[in-house]
Amino acid sequence: MTTDCKPLLPQTGRPAEILVVDDDQRLLTSLATLLKQAGYEITEALGGHAACQVLKERTFDLAMLDLRMPGIDGFDVMAYAASVRPDCGVIVVSGESAFTAVSRALRRGALDYIKKPFDPEELLETVRNVLGQQSLLRDHADVQSRLKKSEALHRYIVNSSPDIVFMLDQDGRICFINNKVNALLGYMPSELIGQHFSIMLDEQDVARGTYAIQDTSVSSENPRTLEVRMKTRGSRKANRHFEVTAFPIDPDTWHHNTGIDDRAASQKARFYGTARDVTERKEAEAFINFQAYHDLLTRLPNRALFKDRLNLAITHARRNDQKLAVMFLDLDRFKVVNDTLGHAMGDRLLQAVTRRLEGCLRKGDTLSRFGGDEFTLLLPAIHCEDDAKQIAQKLIDALNAPFKLGEHEVFVGISIGISVFPEAGDSMDQLIQNADIAMYHVKDKGKGDYRFFTENMSIDSANRLSLERDLRLALERDELRVYYQPQVCAQSGRIIGVEALVRWQHPERGLLYPGEFLPLAEETRLIDELSERVLAKACEQVGQWIRGGHTDLRLAVNLSPLQVEHPRFVERLIQQLEAFDFPAGNLEIEITENVIMNDLDQISQKLRELADYGIRIAIDDFGTGYSSLNYLHRLPIHTLKVDQSFVRDIRNSDDGACIVNAIVAMAHGLKLEIVAEGVETDAQLHYLRKLGCHQVQGFFYSPPRPSEAIYLALQQTELKVAAV
Numbered sequence: 259m260t261t262d263c264k265p266l267l268p269q270t271g272r273p274a275e276i277l278v279v280d281d282d283q284r285l286l287t288s289l290a291t292l293l294k295q296a297g298y299e300i301t302e303a304l305g306g307h308a309a310c311q312v313l314k315e316r317t318f319d320l321a322m323l324d325l326r327m328p329g330i331d332g333f334d335v336m337a338y339a340a341s342v343r344p345d346c347g348v349i350v351v352s353g354e355s356a357f358t359a360v361s362r363a364l365r366r367g368a369l370d371y372i373k374k375p376f377d378p379e380e381l382l383e384t385v386r387n388v389l390g391q392q393s394l395l396r397d398h399a400d401v402q403s404r405l406k407k408s409e410a411l412h413r414y415i416v417n418s419s420p421d422i423v424f425m426l427d428q429d430g431r432i433c434f435i436n437n438k439v440n441a442l443l444g445y446m447p448s449e450l451i452g453q454h455f456s457i458m459l460d461e462q463d464v465a466r467g468t469y470a471i472q473d474t475s476v477s478s479e480n481p482r483t484l485e486v487r488m489k490t491r492g493s494r495k496a497n498r499h500f501e502v503t504a505f506p507i508d509p510d511t512w513h514h515n516t517g518i519d520d521r522a523a524s525q526k527a528r529f530y531g532t533a534r535d536v537t538e539r540k541e542a543e544a545f546i547n548f549q550a551y552h553d554l555l556t557r558l559p560n561r562a563l564f565k566d567r568l569n570l571a572i573t574h575a576r577r578n579d580q581k582l583a584v585m586f587l588d589l590d591r592f593k594v595v596n597d598t599l600g601h602a603m604g605d606r607l608l609q610a611v612t613r614r615l616e617g618c619l620r621k622g623d624t625l626s627r628f629g630g631d632e633f634t635l636l637l638p639a640i641h642c643e644d645d646a647k648q649i650a651q652k653l654i655d656a657l658n659a660p661f662k663l664g665e666h667e668v669f670v671g672i673s674i675g676i677s678v679f680p681e682a683g684d685s686m687d688q689l690i691q692n693a694d695i696a697m698y699h700v701k702d703k704g705k706g707d708y709r710f711f712t713e714n715m716s717i718d719s720a721n722r723l724s725l726e727r728d729l730r731l732a733l734e735r736d737e738l739r740v741y742y743q744p745q746v747c748a749q750s751g752r753i754i755g756v757e758a759l760v761r762w763q764h765p766e767r768g769l770l771y772p773g774e775f776l777p778l779a780e781e782t783r784l785i786d787e788l789s790e791r792v793l794a795k796a797c798e799q800v801g802q803w804i805r806g807g808h809t810d811l812r813l814a815v816n817l818s819p820l821q822v823e824h825p826r827f828v829e830r831l832i833q834q835l836e837a838f839d840f841p842a843g844n845l846e847i848e849i850t851e852n853v854i855m856n857d858l859d860q861i862s863q864k865l866r867e868l869a870d871y872g873i874r875i876a877i878d879d880f881g882t883g884y885s886s887l888n889y890l891h892r893l894p895i896h897t898l899k900v901d902q903s904f905v906r907d908i909r910n911s912d913d914g915a916c917i918v919n920a921i922v923a924m925a926h927g928l929k930l931e932i933v934a935e936g937v938e939t940d941a942q943l944h945y946l947r948k949l950g951c952h953q954v955q956g957f958f959y960s961p962p963r964p965s966e967a968i969y970l971a972l973q974q975t976e977l978k979v980a981a982v
């Protein structure tokens with residue numbers, strides 16, 4: 259037989275390799291020759307020992323073995339081949355005819371038996387059969403091994419999936435669940451098999467879950483995805499979020515022999531699904547959501563959420579014919595704490611204030627941080643104004659006690675404006691704006707109180723806004739002017755000082771007086787910048803006059819409460835004087851009694867520093883504030899300015915004159931200088947002069963005028979006085 263028609267092995271496509279073993283050389287050769295001629299690759303081994311040697315070195319598809327051989331016999335060779343070459347098939351070719359020997363050989367693994375002397379055809383047929391049979395066995399083993407590998411691979415994929423993979427039966431009981439359930443929720447898969455899926459779900463999500471698997475529109479092409487909360491093992495409340503995708507199993511593609519441990523259960527599987535842990539995403543979403551509607555420092559609702567709740571409350575109140583109150587709260591003296599102790603302490607203070615305010619409220623009320631040190635409060639469904647009054651008073655009282663910030667003890671108060679729906683407005687914006695207006699009225703009247711909005715408080719907000727914008731522009735465009743009003747010696751008529759008074763040269767509205775824009779400048783805190791500008795201009799102009807020969811000329815400037823409250827007030831004022839090289843002894847600052855009484859300790863410290871530097875201090879509008887005269891001893895005051903209302907009353911009644919008498923007498927007793935304001939008539943001047951009032955100021959001599967006019971007046975009076 260040629261190689262062309264060699265019997266090739268199916269898997270490998272090569273001729274089978276056969277080991278022929280016999281101790282009889284003649285038989286060995288004849289058997290080998292026969293097989294070679296049939297196309298097989300033949301190796302000959304003379305005896306058992308030689309056979310073992312060859313088997314040790316290489317493998318064969320088949321061994322043809324003589325059983326009875328001296329030394330190592332056929333059984334021994336079979337045993338050896340089974341241990342070193344388990345894939346090598348064995349056919350026994352032996353003269354042995356005893357049944358026991360044959361059956362023994364077959365039991366030990368021989369695949370067939372041929373008796374000597376053999377029929378060549380029969381032998382070749384047996385060899386072909388055995389090789390074919392062996393090939394089938396190998397194929398089967400190969401399939402089994404691939405199946406095992408494939409199942410291991412799928413099990414690995416399912417178990418190492420980042421998601422929980424599960425199968426449910428018709429009633430929602432778990433037939434299969436992968437190991438991920440242990441990693442994510444702490445359950446062992448085995449304890450869940452046979453349990454209803456609801457065992458893991460939050461109670462509130464069970465109905466949705468059940469509905470989802472009953473929905474007939476769901477299929478593998480159109481799976482249902484829903485978010486549910488799941489409980490970790492042993493917990494009673496759900497604490498993780500999952501996105502579950504599930505769909506019914508198609509019976510045509512579902513093979514039961516899946517390798518699922520509980521085969522009976524797997525056969526019942528009707529739904530397949532995955533559950534992805536989305537807890538982190540949900541938490542991030544919740545945080546972003548919280549951040550969008552809350553103030554992170556105080557954790558209170560922010561402006562947006564407050565407005566939303568107010569809108570709802572208005573709708574509800576309108577429908578039920580009820581009232582509601584909106585409060586606008588602004589902390590008093592917060593800026594001072596923030597500027598002196600720093601922002602970290604300011605933050606702590608806001609948190610502590612929040613806690614105290616919250617302690618005064620009911621569950622349905624909404625307190626929000628509106629921005630900075632401003633809060634808003636919604637009291638839905640109040641019966642009458644009195645309800646709001648009580649809460650407002652409670653809030654004010656709650657802040658009475660000092661706040662401990664580290665080693666510091668600080669006092670802050672609160673000013674509250676209240677608007678009541680529907681009287682003070684029937685829209686959200688109107689109610690907030692009117693509460694804000696009412697709050698500013700509290701601030702104007704001395705802080706630490708509450709007020710309800712009334713119509714006459716209303717200011718045209720559009721006008722206000724445009725004025726605010728114009729005022730900012732005025733600072734940019736340098737539209738502020740400083741006018742001066744002379745302060746005159748009552749005896750000689752000599753100008754001994756000038757009071758700087760701001761004016762605004764408005765491009766459309768003409769010359770504006772302080773009363774028309776200073777309150778707004780205070781509200782918008784533009785007053786700081788405005789005052790600095792006025793002081794700078796005045797120091798520059800009056801400084802020139804002083805250096806030009808009017809060496810004793812005094813410059814009086816008004817200071818706003820906000821300026822004085824500023825923690826760096828003293829430092830900034832001195833810096834400005836130094837910048838213009840203005841002599842400190844020529845400057846007199848005017849402050850009102852209310853400023854002093856706001857915080858006597860702080861102010862007296864600041865005034866002492868200024869007085870030490872040489873700056874003079876005057877109390878403006880003296881007699882009009884509610885002050886204790888006590889402070890006059892404690893503060894370094896140089897001048898009292900008698901308020902113009904008392905001067906005006908000199909001609910009207912004796913009472914008015916009485917007050918002027920008393921103030922002048924007191925000033926003399928305390929060795930203070932005295933300036934009478936608002937002197938308009940000769941009679942007033944005469945009276946004051948007689949009383950011993952040193953200096954006067956008023957239209958009688960001159961109204962406030964621009965610098966050029968005042969400078970001229972200054973020169974002329976000097977000449978007149980010199981001539982006299």
Ligand SMILES: Nc1nc2c(ncn2[C@@H]2O[C@H](COP(=O)(O)O[C@H]3[C@@H](O)[C@H](n4cnc5c(=O)[nH]c(N)nc54)O[C@@H]3COP(=O)(O)O)[C@@H](O)[C@H]2O)c(=O)[nH]1
Nearest residue numbers: 759760771772792816817818878936937938955956957962
């Ligand atoms: N913080 C700052 N406050 C300032 C500044 N400039 C002014 N002001 C404050 O505005 C108040 C009003 O000022 P004004 O309208 O300029 O009125 C002054 C005089 O015009 C007016 N006056 C003076 N003499 C008479 C008079 O005989 N009759 C009469 N009817 N009015 C008169 O009095 C005002 C000056 O008063 P006073 O300050 O109390 O001396 C003003 O009171 C300041 O508070 C500023 O730059 N910064």
